Amino acid sequence: MEHVLLKTAGEGRPTAVLRQGREWTVGAEPVRWFERVSWWDAQRRIPKNLSRVDVEVWRVQARLGRHPNSALTTMELVRDGLGGGWRLRQEVADAA
Numbered sequence: 001m002e003h004v005l006l007k008t009a010g011e012g013r014p015t016a017v018l019r020q021g022r023e024w025t026v027g028a029e030p031v032r033w034f035e036r037v038s039w040w041d042a043q044r045r046i047p048k049n050l051s052r053v054d055v056e057v058w059r060v061q062a063r064l065g066r067h068p069n070s071a072l073t074t075m076e077l078v079r080d081g082l083g084g085g086w087r088l089r090q091e092v093a094d095a096a
Helices: none
Strands: 002-008 014-019 022-026 031-036 054-064 073-079 086-093
Touching (some): 014 054
Antiparallel strands (some): 014 022, 054 073
């Protein structure tokens, strides 16, 4: 999965995604949920620094730049449990 940076509002809600040197502005209300981590698929024991077995996921609809008429693209962003950063799990181009 590709690493990305998030710009967030005060309460942690994503406002923009920085990906490959380009800024995608969130253009619709993002949706958040938590998923169970399948750490056993990659490791025999739960990592010492991982204090939880759930990861935060955001689904955002974002447009390249700030032009209000550009097409929205749906992105699923997963928090990296060890480093605290974000990874792009899935991107789906949508017709706006």
